[in-house]
Amino acid sequence: GDSVTQMEGPVTLSEEAFLTINCTYTATGYPSLFWYVQYPGEGLQLLLKATKADDKGSNKGFEATYRKETTSFHLEKGSVQVSDSAVYFCALSSPGGYNKLIFGAGTRLAVHP
Amino acid sequence: NAGVTQTPKFRVLKTGQSMTLLCAQDMNHEYMYWYRQDPGMGLRLIHYSVGEGTTAKGEVPDGYNVSRLKKQNFLLGLESAAPSQTSVYFCASKISGFSYEQYFGPGTRLTVT
Numbered sequence: 001g002d003s004v005t006q007m008e009g010p011v012t013l014s015e016e017a018f019l020t021i022n023c024t025y026t027a028t029g030y031p032s033l034f035w036y037v038q039y040p041g042e043g044l045q046l047l048l049k050a051t052k053a054d055d056k057g058s059n060k061g062f063e064a065t066y067r068k069e070t071t072s073f074h075l076e077k078g079s080v081q082v083s084d085s086a087v088y089f090c091a092l093s094s095p096g097g098y099n100k101l102i103f104g105a106g107t108r109l110a111v112h113p
Numbered sequence: 114n115a116g117v118t119q120t121p122k123f124r125v126l127k128t129g130q131s132m133t134l135l136c137a138q139d140m141n142h143e144y145m146y147w148y149r150q151d152p153g154m155g156l157r158l159i160h161y162s163v164g165e166g167t168t169a170k171g172e173v174p175d176g177y178n179v180s181r182l183k184k185q186n187f188l189l190g191l192e193s194a195a196p197s198q199t200s201v202y203f204c205a206s207k208i209s210g211f212s213y214e215q216y217f218g219p220g221t222r223l224t225v226t
Contacts, residue, residue, distance in 0.1 A: 004155075032213055034213070041219075042219055042220075043117070043203055043205075043217035043218050043219045043220055044156070044203065044205075044217040045217070046214045046215070049213055049214075051213065089155060089156070093213065100146075100158055100161065100171065101146075101156070101158070101215060103155035103156045103157075104155050105153050105154055105155045106155050
């Protein structure tokens, strides 16, 4: 079945460092890909999405490109802030199946001043 | 708009007890979902609904029942709680099958002793 694998955390960075969180997927067909973020004590929020190959999703300085040839959707940010500390989830939604989301295990990011 | 709300926020149950978790959304969304979040496993879909009066099983439905009698509410029931159901439960909603974004509630932390 469909699945998402993302790098284990925690990831610990200093403020203004470059961030990469790796995400790869297995799916039949052509899924849509998402990054969700969960701040402490809150529910998940959609951070960005890409719905077809080579699309780049971006929001709040974060970017991810849908790479079909490597089945990847890595999250990047050029300069992280303390306020970016959160858990990041990569997810996919396959066509049909009522758009159910399949999540990766999540990667915790801690940014220190 | 309150968005997606969940009641209660925290609950402790003894093995064998029953309870109902309430999810409410005020966005007139058609689709609603119940997930559980366990450490290192991301979110897993329990049950979902594509409209008032409909429900369907997700990835991990055993031990849970759901009902969607009103469009704005989606109830998750545990008839006989087990320690394996200790988890954080998230409800989410989506406007329709053509929409990508799911909106999440703040979660309910359930402990079964």
